Amino acid sequence: MRATKPATAIPAVALVAALILTGCGIGADEPVARTAPRELTGTIQLWHHYTDREAAVIQSVVRDFERLHPGLHVNVHSGQQDTKITQVVSSGGDVDVMLTNVNSTLGTLCKTMADLAPYMARDHVRAADFQGTFASATAFDDRRCSLPTTSDVYGLYYNKRLLGRAGYHDPPKTLDELGRMALKLTTYNPDGSIRTLGFDPLIGFGQNTSGTVSATSGARWMRGTEATTAASRQWHEILAWQRDLVKKIGYRKLKAFTAGLGDEWSANNPFQTGRIAMALDGEWRVAFVDEQAPHLDYGTAPFPVLAGSGQPYGGGYVSAADIGMSKQSGHKEAAWALVKFLTTNTGAAVKLANGLKNIPTLRRAADSPELEAGPQYRMFIEASKHPGANTSPITEIGATLVATMNDFWTTYQENGGNLDEGLRAVDTDINNALSLRRQK
Amino acid sequence: MTSTRSLPRPSVAKPRPAMRTRSLLASRLPVWSMMILGLIGLAVFFLYPLLANLYFSFTNYDLAGAPHWTGLRNYVYLFTQDSRVGKAALNTLWFVVILVPVRMVFSLGIGLLLSRRKTARGFWRTVFYLPALVPPVASVVGFVFLFNPGTGPINAVLRHLGITGPLWFNDPALSKPSLLLLGLWMAGDVMVIFLAALLDVPKDQYEACELDGANGWQRLRFVTLPNIRPVLLFSAVTGVIAALQYFTEAAVASMIANGKTGIDAGTDQLLGYPDDSLLTYTQWMYVQGFNSFQLGYASTMAVVLFLIAAAVMAVLLRRAGLFTKAQG
Amino acid sequence: MTVRKRVLTVFAEHAILIALGIMFLVPVVFVALTSVMNSGQTLTGALWPKPWEWSNYQRAFEKAPVASWFLNSLLYAGGSTLFMLVSSVPMAYVLARVRIRFANPIFFAVIVAMLLPPQVIQVPIYVLWAHLHLVGTLWPLVLPHLFGHAFSIFLLRQFFLTIPQEYTDAARIDGNGEWGILTRVMVPMAKPGIAAASIFMFFQSWNDYYGPLLYTSENPDNWPIAYGLASFHGTHSTDWGVIMAVTVLATLPVVVVFFFAQRVFVEGITLTGVKG
Structure with missing residues (x-):
């Protein structure tokens, strides 16, 4: 050991230094174009934790989105635990949009997410469009890194x-x-x-x-x-x-x-x-x-x-699913378009709520006559508005x-x-x- | 024949220094070309990570940003603040001090039984060795199902006998012993080594011993054990090293016995079930590193694991002189 | 010792062996039987299938990409084995037969690399693969073997040491270089050792759970069978019949290989421990 150390240690240390210096440290937010691009093309990656029937619901809403943007393709990675999504994003994996749980994940994931505030300001999306605790709780550390899709x-x-x-x-x-x-x-x-x-x-x-x-x-x-x-x-x-x-x-x-x-x-x-x-x-x-x-x-x-x-x-x-986009995404406009669609498009929000039977967080969706709410489900919508609703x-x-x-x-x-x-x-x-x- | 002679021999020809270097290079080139892949591997996948790990252990590092030097903060957390690392270390220690010796004694027992048999030894060896080949994940899935307290066949059999079966993998007090049962079932690899060593013990030593009127225990104590001592030492050390990294069996047992799917719960909430009784040191390291993404802290845990493993290895390298020298 | 006592001893030893043998086989039998029970029956603690649900095996392939898991395991295990041979056979030969500088420190490093728990160096290696954007693929699992596998190097070196020096010397006199000696003399003579090293490498990769958990769990397209089996429970948790069918399927190839190569196996494993 003693004989090998000096010989191999020097290049090894150099390698470490090089790796860390060139490392994929996630940088600052980039400036946002003044107007939203008219046409979007390319493929973006959406990661979420739903499986089976629930994954099919997400898939069908994503298909609606693709219909709106024929040049865009969304590659859906379903059934990914939040910790796994965090690992993939942190290690520089191919993630543009991620849908995770607010309570267990936003605190660790937020710093890897792009700031949505400039996009929201440009496209007239306001926090006040959302109801309940998670209108504000989907921001963390004073950064608007995500928006709520549905709440539980x-x-x-x-x-x-x-x-x-x-x-x-x-x-x-x-x-x-x-x-x-x-x-x-x-x-x-x-x-x-x-x-x-x-x-x-x-x-x-x-x-x-x-x-x-x-x-x-x-x-x-x-x-x-x-x-x-x-x-x-x-x-x-x-x-x-x-x-x-x-x-x-x-x-x-x-x-x-x-x-x-x-x-x-x-x-x-x-x-x-x-x-x-x-x-x-x-x-x-x-x-x-x-x-x-x-x-x-x-x-x-x-x-x-x-x-x-x-x-x-x-x-x-109460808890909620939130959606945000990766700072490292190479398709930020397309990613934002998907985030915006899943959170603020009334039709999409209603479809998500009807399919998952989760609580819509978008006010317009919660009041929509198309929300299919039987008595058992209606009870939960009422409970979510009750002042006794609380979260961790x-x-x-x-x-x-x-x-x-x-x-x-x-x-x-x-x-x-x-x-x-x-x-x-x-x-x-x-x-x-x-x-x-x-x-x- | 002729070609060998045409090769310049430095020691005979005594050429000038420059010549000598070149010819040395020429003659040594094939040798180093044989080593190059392995040497790169040692540098990139062994020495570099050892050093990098040491550096990371003094930083707050989550891969999303650059490592941030925090001095001894991670070490302070490990030794004074992390309440689960202690439990995890104790669980790993359990596997080191219980699983390893019990497996060895059990394997030695079977080895002794088989070594005395004259017929069908191959058959029995296969029976006892085969489980060691089954993929560990498959064995654990099978065992956890068989030992399910509510619906498993083992407790069903016990019920037929009028016994209320225990909770096995669902009982914090029995989860490790249940894995011990699995460990015994999978002890065939050790058994095969012991059996081969036992068959190598010179017969005349036994005969001499018998003439002296020694009983079975004395034969074992004074003939068998001294003869297979190197094998015992080897399997003790490799067993301890394996127990230090005990991960798969415990992790899969926790996840399956838990009954949770981990769809909404992270792996970190499934590992260790029940009540952290199966949370081993390496699992906690995995959770810290790759679920919580505290790579700096995970590196600190790795440094401590390295020191412990190094101490164990030192025993091997000291006691078994066989390893210390490559040649000559 | 009286005859009576001798007979008793033999009888007792037989009884113990048979009892132990049954205990070793019982789990296998139960798992095999459960693999042909329907999902309702598996939750009742039943011991005998009624009816025999052979379709579990078919459903295993329908419910999960079992075929793709097999293929990935084959890629992982086969690739690792091939790479290991390319890198480790020559190195083991040098360490066994050629006088070189730094032989001792290099051999020492191999031994330490072999014995060191892999988790000790996991973080920097993971970071390395993350920087190369290869996390999620099988490369982090397979590629390192192209740069030597410590245990295999050790095992092969032990085997090469058992080949008499005279063969090497004769080959050298015949004008062979090091590569020539290796390929024409050593490899043919060390076939059993090479076979043992290959089988160990293959099985180790086939059975590996930790590696896939770390590197490919996010990408179901790249799941090997061991990882798939552990996760199969997650999505089909109570369909124990099907889970046991997949368990049997995951084990089958290993057992088949063993029966074809039993001798090589036992010799190899013995070599690691005894001649160490």
């Missing part, structure tokens, strides 16, 4: 037949009611294992995350730029409630039952097959039920809230924020332990991770 609202799905059989006519409005009903609705096999479950409270099951579940208590994550969950009464109460319900049903029974369930996104979804009577899920589930379990007799309602927490009933946890903070650490709490919560739901200490540790972890990201 979480609520309660309940199986009317199963509830009726147990003597219930209305869905629960508080978590205590939910817990009582869940216990009554749960049936067991002769060997003691769960046959059908009233409600699966495990964090990690389906859409149960620290973000969606804590929203039922209005628990706040941060003050300013610091995580402060340990100081929040609501955080203590929501974790205690969940742990209590898990204990009452039995952690091991729940775990065995959950492990044997079908995939959330397939026709084996346990709510759709009637193995679970009530579930916390997003508005898109309506579309999945329509396709995969059309005969299911079910209702939707705002998710119950923690009594005495100050969180009003009627809203729910969008930060530089992206999904790590919620993941850190999930981590603690999954341990806590099994073993219990000192809640205050645990939450303090979560705060410290989040703050340390934020500081590592922000280091200069």
Whole structure:
């Protein structure tokens, strides 16, 4: 080793230096043409996280876009996780337009996205065209790097037949009611294992995350730029409630039952097959039920809230998909045209909403008579406008924020332990991770 | 015959220095042409990354911008602030101190059984070796399905016997032992090496031993083990190195046992399931580097991994003199 | 030792072997049986298929581009093996037979490169491929083998060392240069070693999950079978019958190769450990 080092080290170091200096550091925003080009040509790459039926919906809207611009071709990369899209963009991959989740990704992805403000000013697109939290939340760090396409609202799905059989006519409005009903609705096999479950409270099951579940208590994550969950009464109460319900049903029974369930996104979804009577899920589930379990007799309602927490009933946890374009895109005008089409074209927004059964963020689309809204879906549109709708903070650490709490919560739901200490540790972890990201 | 003689021999002809260089070059050219690809490879895919990695470890680097020098910040985070890196390191340590020795003892046991057999040894060797060839991903997918607590055949069999089966890959306390079972099932590669070494142990040593009235344990202790010591050392060190980089089995087990598809959740939320019990050091490094895109911090983790691996390798290179010299 | 005790020992050893053998085969049998169950049955903990759903194998090809995964695995494994031979056979020969300067440090570097966990140098290598805009393709997986594969170099060198020096000397006297000695003497004599190195390289690439995860996961067109299998679960999570069918398909080629080359295999693996 000693003999080789001097000989090979010098060129190696030179190589490192050369690579870093010529590196594909993402530069500043370029100036924007004064008028939008009349004709667009070429091929652009759109990356998004939808799969299967949902990917087909995106594809059909993209086809409408291509019809408007015959010279343009959009190459769609579907089924890409947000982390994967971030990796591809960061490593200089061929990405022009990316569609990701605001809460888990915008904080890390924004700096690789082009500033949309000059394009918006030129083409008369205003933030006020969009409704709800995400009109402003799709900007990060004072940069308008993305616009919302559709938003998600979480609520309660309940199986009317199963509830009726147990003597219930209305869905629960508080978590205590939910817990009582869940216990009554749960049936067991002769060997003691769960046959059908009233409600699966495990964090990690389906859409149960620290973000969606804590929203039922209005628990706040941060003050300013610091995580402060340990100081929040609501955080203590929501974790205690969940742990209590898990204990009452039995952690091991729940775990065995959950492990044997079908995939959330397939026709084996346990709510759709009637193995679970009530579930916390997003508005898109309506579309999945329509396709995969059309005969299911079910209702939707705002998710119950923690009594005495100050969180009003009627809203729910909200999130959104946002779309932006890469700073490195060689086809910025075409990319912007696609972004603009997917976010501000009423027809496209309505088609997306109808297909995905997500909540339109474009005001004109939300008010459009063409929006096909059955009662189950209508409930979610109302919930998204409710003042009780809330979301988790969008930060530089992206999904790590919620993941850190999930981590603690999954341990806590099994073993219990000192809640205050645990939450303090979560705060410290989040703050340390934020500081590592922000280091200069 | 003649052509060899026509080659100038520097030591015999004693030509002037310039001549000598040229002829040396001529005679050495084929040799270096044989080495050139490999030498480029060592420089580009080994030495350069080692050094570059060291540099990155002192920076905040996300590939979107240029690396930004931050001194020891990443090291401080690793040793005092990252609460998951400790768990990950402990999980990896579990595989190093449990998986490696258990696999070796198990392989040695089977090797001993087979070495004593006179018939059908080839058949048995195939039976025990074959699982080691199955692609690890396929083995894990199979095992996680077989051990599914709700619907898997293993617990179904246990139910027929009146036993409530455990949660296996879904229980943080059992997920690593479940992977240990998989590790034993796949231990054939070690077993084959041991078996070959066992068959090489001189028969007369056993006979001498038996004449001295030694029992089975003493035979193992004083004849077998000393004879196969180099093989044991080799497989211990390669086993430890492999355990330090344990990734695929744990990652795939987590993703499949979790039941989540990862469509809306990132891989980082699936890895380690259940409760981070399968989060190994290299997985956490992968998450930091390629999911969170904190390449600087991932490089810091790599430096620490390098130091540990280097220490393990030092043992090998010291103890087994066989490696230290290329020739002569 | 009494006869009685001897008989008992033999009997006990047989019993242990048979019990262990069954335990080794059980997972294979269960997986194979599950691969012909319908999706409903796989969720019931059933042990015997009813009915036998052979169409799972057909559906595997319909539901996922299994054929394309096979092709990519073949490209990855075949390409790596070919490149490895081109680069590593000559280098191993030099390290085994030719006196050169820096032989020891070079050999030392090979050993360290062989033993070092690849993750240690992952970040800079990834950055390198990213700068070359090759992330998403199979090149980062295949191309490095054109520049030597440390384990293969080591294995081949061990094999070359077992060939008596007299053959090399005789070839030299016959007027062969180094390339001549390598191609006319060493390679023909080291065929089993070269075969073993090739098979190891092939299997390692065929089974690799980490590499494709890092470099080609974003591009389903370039997924090899090992990565495809792990992700197949993601999109068809509860169709265990089909998943097990793909599992069987992914394993089959490896097993077939093994049965054709069992001797080479066992000799090769033995060489790495014993003669090390």
